[in-house]
Amino acid sequence: MSDLQPAPGGDFQPGPGTDLDPWLDTYALRASGLAASEVRALFAVASRPEVVSLAGGMPYVRAIPRELVAGAFDRMLLADAPAALQYGSGQGLPRLREQILEVMAEEGITASVDDVVTTTGSQQAIDLVTKLFVDPGDVILAEGPSYVGALGVFKSYQADVVHLSMDADGLVPELLEAAIREQRAAGKRIKFLYTIPNFHNPAGVTLSAERRPQIVEICRREGVLIVEDNPYGLIWFDAPPPPPMHTLNPDGVVYLGSFSKTFAPGFRVGWAVAPHAVREKLVLATESAILSPSSFNHHLIAEYLETVDWRAQVARFRDVYRERRDAMLAALEEHLPRLSWNVPDGGFYVWVRLPEELHSKQMLPRAVRELVAYTPGTGFYADGQGGREMRLSFCYPTPEFIEEGVRRLASVVDGELEL
Numbered sequence: 232m233s234d235l236q237p238a239p240g241g242d243f244q245p246g247p248g249t250d251l252d253p254w255l256d257t258y259a260l261r262a263s264g265l266a267a268s269e270v271r272a273l274f275a276v277a278s279r280p281e282v283v284s285l286a287g288g289m290p291y292v293r294a295i296p297r298e299l300v301a302g303a304f305d306r307m308l309l310a311d312a313p314a315a316l317q318y319g320s321g322q323g324l325p326r327l328r329e330q331i332l333e334v335m336a337e338e339g340i341t342a343s344v345d346d347v348v349t350t351t352g353s354q355q356a357i358d359l360v361t362k363l364f365v366d367p368g369d370v371i372l373a374e375g376p377s378y379v380g381a382l383g384v385f386k387s388y389q390a391d392v393v394h395l396s397m398d399a400d401g402l403v404p405e406l407l408e409a410a411i412r413e414q415r416a417a418g419k420r421i422k423f424l425y426t427i428p429n430f431h432n433p434a435g436v437t438l439s440a441e442r443r444p445q446i447v448e449i450c451r452r453e454g455v456l457i458v459e460d461n462p463y464g465l466i467w468f469d470a471p472p473p474p475p476m477h478t479l480n481p482d483g484v485v486y487l488g489s490f491s492k493t494f495a496p497g498f499r500v501g502w503a504v505a506p507h508a509v510r511e512k513l514v515l516a517t518e519s520a521i522l523s524p525s526s527f528n529h530h531l532i533a534e535y536l537e538t539v540d541w542r543a544q545v546a547r548f549r550d551v552y553r554e555r556r557d558a559m560l561a562a563l564e565e566h567l568p569r570l571s572w573n574v575p576d577g578g579f580y581v582w583v584r585l586p587e588e589l590h591s592k593q594m595l596p597r598a599v600r601e602l603v604a605y606t607p608g609t610g611f612y613a614d615g616q617g618g619r620e621m622r623l624s625f626c627y628p629t630p631e632f633i634e635e636g637v638r639r640l641a642s643v644v645d646g647e648l649e650l
């Protein structure tokens with residue numbers, strides 16, 4: 232702490248710290264993992280209206296007719312205000328958990344109301360599961376690349392993330408087996424496999440039907456818990472993805488779902504379905520973190536699901552995102568044929584590979600100057616890989632903006648390659 236600054240309170244004097252943060256030496260070790268992403272500042276610039284952002288992963292909530300939500304809101308307040316304004320059950324509103332069973336049934340999952348624990352988005356479920364299982368230095372296996380928000384959680388609990396690369400069919404079972412063997416030979420404790428089998432964020436790939444039982448079987452045999460994160464499963468474009476791995480071994484899988492992509496992320500409601508003992512711990516961990524989830528949002532979503540044709544709304548989302556995916560693929564083919572990318576069958580993202588000479592993070596300032604933003608691949612790895620990759624999102628911009636954004640990106644790439 233600088234001599235010029237007053238002590239922040241009482242007689243307690245913190246350690247040396249810095250002028251910027253006098254508490255620097257006071258934080259718990261785990262807080263050292265809580266660093267803002269390096270590209271955050273650029274994203275602040277990227278949110279200016281003149282910038283076409285292909286960077287974020289925001290659902291296009293404007294596709295929900297406002298009257299549908301307003302109607303559910305009015306009905307809910309008339310019928311349920313006292314309960315909606317009150318604390319609720321730590322596990323979540325039973326009526327909503329019943330309806331979550333119906334949502335999951337769309338993907339072939341059968342479970343009982345007791346198995347479902349609601350969370351503040353699936354993000355909180357990732358945090359709670361990691362809190363329950365991971366001590367510093369424990370290993371979490373995850374696809375490489377993987378969801379940046381999960382990597383942030385894993386880092387905050389000081390986990391060692393071991394990435395498993397994917398091919399066009401998703402996780403490669405042989406690589407999973409080899410990683411388990413290697414980590415154990417090195418004396419490491421593997422706590423779980425974190426996987427996004429459908430329309431992966433950021434890689435856009437889907438784990439094939441053949442590989443699902445293979446992955447489940449390897450994990451069952453080796454005693455490795457699977458955390459199956461499935462926020463995009465219902466956002467398919469041509470055909471539904473294969474059934475979740477949870478259907479193959481409910482005792483070995485913590486399944487995570489969310490209303491963020493099928494309804495709206497603003498409610499912050501997601502859920503976990505976990506083996507019995509894990510579920511009990513999850514409820515206790517939720518209660519310790521937040522007492523109870525938002526009764527208000529639970530009542531509102533329950534009313535919406537009960538009285539609105541939510542399946543038709545999900546179909547509308549599919550149509551919107553399919554059209555945008557097509558616009559992005561067409562624009563890439565037209566403007567950036569020298570790059571390569573995958574064709575996602577659902578979800579929000581196209582994963583693009585760059586030529587050797589380019590680095591996605593180093594190129595970003597130039598892109599922002601040329602009024603287009605994307606997410607550099609480096610954020611999706613725990614170990615700084617990803618310089619030759621980037622994620623383009625097609626969820627939020629209209630097809631016209633997508634085309635314009637990709638056109639600008641092509642000019643950035645040409646500029647970097649000095650073409």
Ligand code: PMP
Pocket residue numbers: 288351352353354355378380427432460462488489490491496499500501
């Ligand atoms: N998992 C994945 C793979 C995601 O892409 C996201 C959101 N982008 C989340 C979890 C978190 O979603 P939420 O907390 O809104 O449910």
